[in-house]
Ligand SMILES: Nc1ncnc2c1ncn2[C@@H]1O[C@H](COP(=O)(O)OP(=O)(O)OP(=O)(O)O)[C@@H](O)[C@H]1O
């Protein structure tokens with residue numbers, strides 16, 4: 001059950017949002033007073049706060065956000081930005097809001113954003129709980145590519161079908177596999193991981209499927225394989241592309257029949273393990289090279305999650321660096337900071353080793369730094385002179401022309417105190433064109 005708190009000084013908006021977001025698996029509460037909202041977020045637990053930014057003269061949605069975050073560190077916040085407050089909304093997202101919604105509402109978008117935020121809250125909450133038991137760290141990233149991954153994690157978690165996670169080394173495939181398990185109904189059962197590329201072919205079969213006593217030299221006992229050990233839970237087959245052909249056949253049969261036959265055993269055993277596989281190899285290429293079975297590929301990839309390489313989402317780098325810096329500082333008992341231009345260089349690098357390489361780099365920088373502030377000059381030469389064009393960074397965050405036009409209109413309208421005739425004049429367009437634009441962008445022309 002997810003708990004949502006909606007805060008808006010407008011009673012109608014509260015009612016509308018509550019109606020829109022209510023579902024059998026959700027509890028939706030509302031508050032129209034900032035003070036009431038502040039009390040609630042401090043005394044009660046919510047997965048999601050949806051708050052208007054403009055509440056009253058003294059308090060804003062940002063105050064509620066702060067109070068909420070300090071008592072619900074795992075919860076997510078969506079802010080509603082009204083007329084002409086896009087900049088505030090952006091500031092809000094920087095302050096830790098998951099996303100913002102502008103009025104007037106696009107209903108489909110509101111629903112979708114709330115779903116995403118709750119999926120993220122679940123991922124975060126579970127990984128927080130898991131971290132206490134040294135489980136997986138949370139997934140970081142707010143770019144479209146990562147949001148798509150969160151959505152797929154949510155979908156995969158709800159269904160029990162096999163998942164194939166593809167992507168370059170260090171993009172977070174294992175983290176995603178753990179997040180799927182942690183958010184699935186199997187979360188209290190084991191998550192068993194095996195790296196198919198790291199185990200000699202001869203042992204892999206008995207590791208996966210088990211063996212009976214005496215089935216080969218050294219098999220002194222009946223031993224359960226990982227499929228059986230993962231009973232009720234999830235088995236993670238890492239580097240599945242490395243699996244030898246004979247085993248691929250056996251795995252295919254396991255997926256089809258839901259049973260395994262331990263090495264040397266006369267009969268099969270039923271298993272109940274959810275299969276998640278990962279690969280950084282190009283499986284389609286491996287298939288055409290006849291190194292990987294096409295039928296197995298289809299069986300494993302009922303849901304395929306493709307992890308975007310870090311160079312395709314440079315806007316996430318600052319967030320990742322912030323976290324890794326904090327972790328490295330905590331571990332080393334230091335308080336090293338990163339200069340703005342040093343961060344810009346990290347953000348402009350293309351990171352062939354992806355997040356893992358970034359994490360290791362930050363860790364090393366902290367360990368070897370003498371001062372408390374890392375300057376551009378402290379970075380390794382490859383990072384300083386890499387693909388360090390500011391352009392690549394700027395272009396990723398570039399708003400669309402439509403969005404710019406919308407901001408322009410809102411800005412001008414605000415500057416002239418809402419006077420439409422004057423606004424149209426300033427923009428050099430006639431009133432009709434102005435009205436059409438306002439309508440197209442859903443800008444509410446208050447009377
Ligand atoms: N989105 C992310 N947010 C936070 N940490 C991440 C993210 N993606 C990866 N990491 C971190 O980067 C490291 C590598 O991640 P992971 O092991 O999941 O990658 P992988 O895709 O399985 O790599 P490989 O193919 O080399 O096994 C881990 O320490 C992980 O915690």
Ligand SMILES: [Mg+2]
Pocket residue numbers: 173174238
């Ligand atoms: Mg891995």
